[in-house]
Amino acid sequence: MTVSTAAGALSACGGSGGAASQPGGKDAAEGIAGSGFGQGVASGDPKPDSIILWTRADGGSGGQNIKVTLQLSDRADFSTLLVNVALSAQPAWDYTLRHKVTGLNSATTYYYRFLTGAAVSMTGRTKTAPAAGTPLSQLKFAFISCQDWSVNHWGAFDELATQDLDFIVHLGDYIYETVGAGFQSGGNESRHPALSLPNGTKRADGAIYATTLADYRSLYKAYRGDARLQKLHASFPMIAIWDDHEFSDDCWQDRQEYSATDDSTPQTARRRSASQAWFENMPADVQLDLNNPSFQNIQIYRSFVFGDLATLVMTDERLYRSDHIIPETQTGSEIGSRYFVPQDILSQVEAAKMTSTGGNLLSVSVLGETQRAWWQGQMKSATTTWKLWGNEVSLLRMGFDGTVAVAALLTQGLVPQLAGFGLTLSQPQIAQLQGALYLDLAAANTSGATPVVSYTNTQPLLSSLSGGAISAGTFNASIKPGLDAGLPPSLFFDKFILNADQWDGYNAERKALMAYLKAQSIGNVVALTGDIHAFFAGPVMDDYDAASPSPVMVDLVTAGVSSNSLFSYFKNVVDTVPAFSKAKPLIYTTASGQVVNTFTNTLQSFNSWLKYVDSDAQGYALVTLTPAKLSCVFHKVGAVSNGVAPSPATLSVKTVEVAAGAAAVNVL
Template identity: 40%
Template sequence: MTSRRSFISTVIQSAGFLTIASALPIAGCGSSDDAPVNLTPKGSFLFGQGVASGDPRTNSVILWTRCIPATGSQDVNLSLQIATDSEFKNALQSIPVTALAKYDNTVRVKVTGLTADQVYYYRFTAGSDSSNTGTTKTLPPVTSTRDIRFAWLSCQDWSINHWAGLTLLAKEQLDFVIHVGDYIYETVGAAFQTGQVEAAHGPITLPSGGLKAKSGVYANTIDDYRTLYRTYRGDTRLQSIHQNFPMIAIWDDHEFSDDCWQDHQTYTNENKQETTRRRNATQAWAEYQPIDWTDVQFQPDTTTGFTNIRIYRDFRVGQNMHLVMTDERLYRDDHIVDEATFAKIVGHDSVNGDDSVGTRYFVPQPVLGQFEQTKTTALGRVPSILGTAQTQWFKDTLKNTDATWKIWGNEVALSRMWLDLRAAEVPAQLKNRYVLNCDAWDGYPTAKQELLSYLVDNKIKNVVAITGDLHAFQASVVRNIAENGQGTPVLVDFLAAGVSSSSFYTYLKPGFLNSGIPAIVSMFATPTAFDDTMKLNNPDFAYVDHDAQGYAIATVGSAQMSVTFYKTAKLNSDGSLPANILLKKTQFTVAKDTTTIVVKDNA
């Protein structure tokens, strides 16, 4: 592992990917009015993707923008101004930086020497042009016992539904925003993206034309992925989130490829390895997210492999909160029931076929168990989502912190989602117990049990996962042993619906309603019926809504943590935005040293 000191040097020398600068006050200057006059005509430079801040610490923050020349494609010299007031009368520093064309004219500046728990204002200038003014905030000192308020987001598919909920979120008073993945969707025109979409979101064309998937096309080149980020960040509502709050981001699958593992895609049973494509996706994500690369790792100029990046990291937020962000794609083993082997067993095409149902979704539990035994023998260890090194880091971080609450920024569902059809009136071949989502933690049962049992054995309490990916709202107790009545409650998993992506129920509904089996049809006939089925089969659910879009906000205090789910309304039948964006709020509280979830619906 590269040492932090040597890696900082590597980053700085890597053709200007990151700039590090102190915010010590400008000597003898309390205003930015004395800055030299720039004579370039106004409009010579464009800030089309706004500004952003991220990865705040008590004494530093990352500031980001993208600036391009109105004509041409050259590098752009910028000045970053940071102040303690919005009018920049109390300017702290003016920092020269360069937006390099080789990084799509994006810049990242780590500003150090800041004061803890302080609001700062910043803007970038190029010639006579200036970006919008952004607002950011440093984290409170470890001794602070004040409440921490943050939001988390996931699954903001450009091509479906709407982003009006971001307008509501931008008006909140928050310390920061967490993004738990699916910031972009790599596919364009896929079957799950064919539905109503707001007028503000026109169709996206990938520069390379994309590669053909089972439906639609998917990003392949660095320009394809950059185009997606440029487009998404061109939406002023998403810009407002970045402009108003520092963001702490992690990725999930769609930043690279749906249901991916390492550098493999899963569009077909082949699970084709696509290392160059993985690196392209990685670079675009790194260019467009305000990540502190002195704290983690990115080596854009290495020429081989896909592990030229490490993004799992943690943040101490006062006395009440320790945030741990995990990467659940780059190190995960192949799905336990691998599609090619399964396809051969059932006589399907093991290369070009699609056996996601039966391998990643709706998997008979005995089949999952058999495949896990075989894969464990082959690997010489239990198949994992986090990988060996990250798993140990996760354990050590949670064991060694003295923060009251351990908040886990977790991409995929931890809550148990089983469906028992053994006593149902279904054909004999379907009488089984099924794991609905094996792309989530349920699909790696022994690794999940081992990790949760570690928390039990080491008496690590007050662990709360904040999750995305599923396109649903869930609040659940999670046990170290999944069988009913056998496990110890370990943590609480709050799963927030996607900003815009089609709901989990919407994905499942057609297949099950078309099954022609009355017992199954009745379970999926309506969203309420499906929610009731899930709660009946998984009694640790305190709340579910599998037909939803929205976001979540949490408040972390000394004695309790509260979470509110904000469910947004769907588009009107004519495709217009609803008059009332907020459809429903549901509030939850968890008291310190318990895993009991108190629900106040429609709060």
Template identity: 45%
Template sequence: MDRRQFLKFGSFITVSAATGAALTACGGSDGAADNGLALASGAWKFPQSVASGDPRADSILLWTRAVPAASDNVAAVPSSGATTALRLIVTASDNGAALGSNAALSGATVADVRLPLQAQYDNTIRHKLTGLTAATTYYYQFIAGDNRSNVGRFKTAPAADADVAQLQFVYMTCQDWSVNHWGAMSAIAAENLDFIVHLGDYIYETVGEDFQLGAVESRHDALVLPDGVFKNGSAGAKYANSLNDYRYLYKKYRTDTRLQALHERFAFIAVWDDHEFTDDAWQDAQTYDGSFNADGSDLHQSARRRNANQAWFEFMPADVTLDAANTTFQNIKIYRDFQFGKLMQLVMTDERLYRSDHVIPESSVNPATGKPLGRIGSRYLVPQDLFNSVEAQKMAGAKTIGLDPLTTATILGNPQRQWWMDKMQSATATWKLWGNEVSLLRMGMNGVDAVATLLALNAVSSLATSVGTTAAAAGGNFAVAGAMVAAVTAGAAATVAQAGGVAIATSAASGGAQDAQAAAGVKAGLTAAQASIAVATFGKVAAAASAGQSGAALAAVVGQTIAFGYIKPEVQENKANSKFVAASGKKEALAAFFTKFLLNCDQWDGYNSERKALMAHLKTNNLKNVVAITGDIHAFFAGTVNDDFDATGGGTPVMVDLVSAGISSDSFFSYLRDASAALGDIGVLVAYPLAVPVPGIGTVNLSFNLLDYTMGKAAPTVAALAEQTRVQLRGALAAKGVPEAQLDATVSAVLSGLQANADFSTNLLSLAQQLSALGNNPWLKHLNTDAQGYTLVTLTPGKLTAQFKQANKLVGTSAPAATIARTTTATVTAGSPSVIIS
């Protein structure tokens, strides 16, 4: 075999060039080729099947792992094992009917290659095949001894100068083995795709963590790390540490036949996120709560990082190299780009290996407790003013020692950031897509407005009760009673409030306008502020009475009017010094919330200045049709990325970010729901307990998702509110034993009845509407923070359409037969940095 057709790199990565005929010198049963290795003999198996990755116009990276038939599927291969060889066969003939089986490939071969199978790499194979034809579907198969692997398929990219009418691909993320189910993978396998983008969290490094102890499908048994380290003490959760640990996780995950089916059918373009090494990682540092050095700094684990790098390199079909001679943990470069004709340039980044520490480190001491902050206050729910101050200090410090100011506040690192800018500016394709691990969208919350809203809502019921009592004493006149209760709430004495209410009513009866009514109230002894809210309440109640409302309905009008017309503005103005905060008895607990927060500083909100630099580059150079496809946060989001979210009006849209929920990982909502449970009244910003009666079943207890509305979801109707809980209710009924054949009909009947429930249609609806009115994050056009699923992208020269496909929850201990619960479509039109939701 000619050396131009077969090159060896570091004895592991191999390369060969396809030809029009079989490479008989490199395979078959004709003896050893120039690598000097005899073909394996006897019984073998491929427990992780096959995979392909990084499709280019003329090449592909092919992968498999083969072990003797008697070997355990996931045990480490003994390092003393002899190096042998297997065959790789590739054909352009249609073998689609053989997918999912180990039937022998048919048709003329374009490659027949002998490849070394080495124990030191756990018997994995990484082979790059070049010389392929653009935009062509190929089939491939490995042969070890007497056994064939399943048939694999991949499609090469179109030539760089080709006109491409359409591309279709899925992007996916966050597939925790130990949580929920992988049914979404079966749905993906049925899609008509050109390739798959995987945005990371392909594995999870922990076993037995709190979030991994809930319901999971029975076909996923418990993971047992070969060498795992306890996170705390000598019991409980463990994390992967050794090379064997990380290899074990990839091997175990890849034994699931649904994941195998995806790799067999479609080439992957993959990067990692954090869990391929450690949660919320930066460089080689772990950030588990309570895990710090003696001086309080984050614990750096270079050897562990290198182990994680090597396992990813060995098991992911990515056309990258690992530099074994590099003794640092930055011994691999996975950021790279792909071109698909004139239609798309795809830029994939690495947002963990080069990033600087979180701007506010987890080890920072909380002055209130004297202990490290941990996640809350450093990565999550971070006061925005504090963040801005610390980021500015870090950048100024870098500048004073001659560094780029972003060096200490970067996700990408200086070289990768410049590479990204250059790639975006030089891209010639219509669309520039960015495979981006963590969201670019600002996700903030105004704590002042939130607390003011909650205190106002909490007051509605007592105000309604008070006006009912007052109306009874006032001859049933709810308008006068409302004016009186409003004045008392604003600080008037009861006798003055009564006089003012009567004066206002008298003025109104004689045709006086609102300013005349207010003047009458002031003349009766009310202050201007007291008179103002009393007049507003009187008018709304009078109008409601004229419309036919009476009794409790009128009392509710009073409660809403006073709560949001007076209590909320008073709290917004006076914050912790508000008399209503004092009256709540929770001043100390609420004091910390009177500020603006960034919800997640592990994503781009925690590296705001670098985000602004990237957006300025796009804006200054008039670079259009830039769309990020994003994972990590276990939720669906769609919105615009603006040049400066802190500018008046939130800045100018520059590009779009489309965020996909995880395949199985617990949702962003579920994490915040659990964290907020200890926050008392503040917890209602995230979740609302909802008891749903179901005939024949009993009461089903749900946690209704209010996080979406707090973050900026549009105000709902009662029907939309009911629909929002469909997937959670379906899962809860399945957990109660309702057969799947009956689930959808049962859910629809229960939701219909729920809309007639006063707690749901009045209290919860009002709460959702008020939280939506906070106006947080107006650039977010779609939010679904309680979901699993994936995103299907269809790209044409004129538009990008992303279908967010939400998966149903477990049915008993199995994935649902009806996998997809709902599909929401986000459309981006060429030339416009905006997104339309349908």
């Protein structure tokens, strides 16, 4: 990171060579001329008096530095230069530059560009934040997440670049560390050719994942080569945080999770390489200490203030998090550990881990002790109307009761069969039937792989409803075999957490955070979330397991820009995993040869706090913030067709609102 002050006064700075007399680091005036700036320009981390500017110089051979000049102006034609400084793009940092300009005016638009040899970069436009405490009537920004190069399309960036925004919040998965994975095949735009890695490690399934610094750098170079992403960066400052794919899917600290035993071995060198590549390629006001041998040699959690209207707190939910509460070594796979986890077992193991450490959250935390205390301090000290939380993984409970679900499925199949016996049930009678089936399933013997059900409630009910026409003998001969055939394996008869990699898997810490907000009377807290490849909106409860949970804050979750949807993941599970095949109607049905998504309704039926859900979506979110309300418009984009993104990219929109003073979501 190098630093200069607008209007010509230079401040002290440092680069890879330590303290220097000019912003480019030691010997900044020496070096060769580059050939251009093929990855564009970017700005980020807007403060009232400063901004971070970024580029990467082309033409280096790995030896000499490249001479670059940075110019910044408050005029689009650069007729007046506030900064005109010599910099040095160094091989040690892959010829990337991160330059901080201080001494700027608040809430002001600036223009910047880089020059090397005869080449001039594209012009970037950026904007500083309003001064703290300044009365603001409005703030407009977007939040995005999960932009897989190899899935669907990036048409969203074209649309975002045309908006009138103050900044962009990026919640992680800026790159995907794998190439050639199963979920990255098909349905991709032709302008995104297949990626390859200079090194990489091959997984058992044939996918190759980034392992070295050269691997991660190559991914950022490829992603930044897209003109639409370049245009987005050149249009607005970005406030970015990472999630998992910048290092490794579902990672924690320096551990990867590709197999059940993967995380038994630290991957410190890989983690450090991933962090360095992120640092090199993000316009973020953070520091990386290569002299620190730890994988925690960088701190990216930080906060921003926008006038009197909003405080934005960005957290790091990977580098300090504990192992998943139920480790994969215990279950043999991600099923039962990270996904589709029995809720009672999860709670019991979490409680046991806390007991073993004296009742604290040391071994069951997403944020870690230091960052959690910092988060609490930021929330308590914020004097703005709104407190926004850049939060990587959803805070909303996404649970599922298998026994209730099976009772509903069996009822759905049984009603038309009963009509064949001349028994047409009314809606109240259908509800009675489902209740009887639930009682029978709850009492089933599930000690074996297949449940044994004695229909002691269902059979008498049917006999009474049919006036005795469906006797015990008729039931056993004609109805029971069909019911038994529809039963899934015994493991299905439980309450489950669908995704324990998100906050549902760290329930104790989530409750502690919500308890803190309640105890301190901190209101108007809204999380901006990504990761899960679907749109969600709803209140975050103080305790989802309480008889009457109380809302504390709101979570707004954007779908991935270009990722396989949450629905597609669960569809693949019920299509390919025999144990879950009978749950298919809970995920989808087919009508006239077309797939009909039932998963969205399933999620909402078991989680009343999910006020809005679209489980099969890609897109982005636009926010307009005023003192009275937060308005969020979810833009769902259409699918790629014949390798081309649709134009316009947006297929549909849905607006949700959060009124100041209430932890509630209003779906318009």
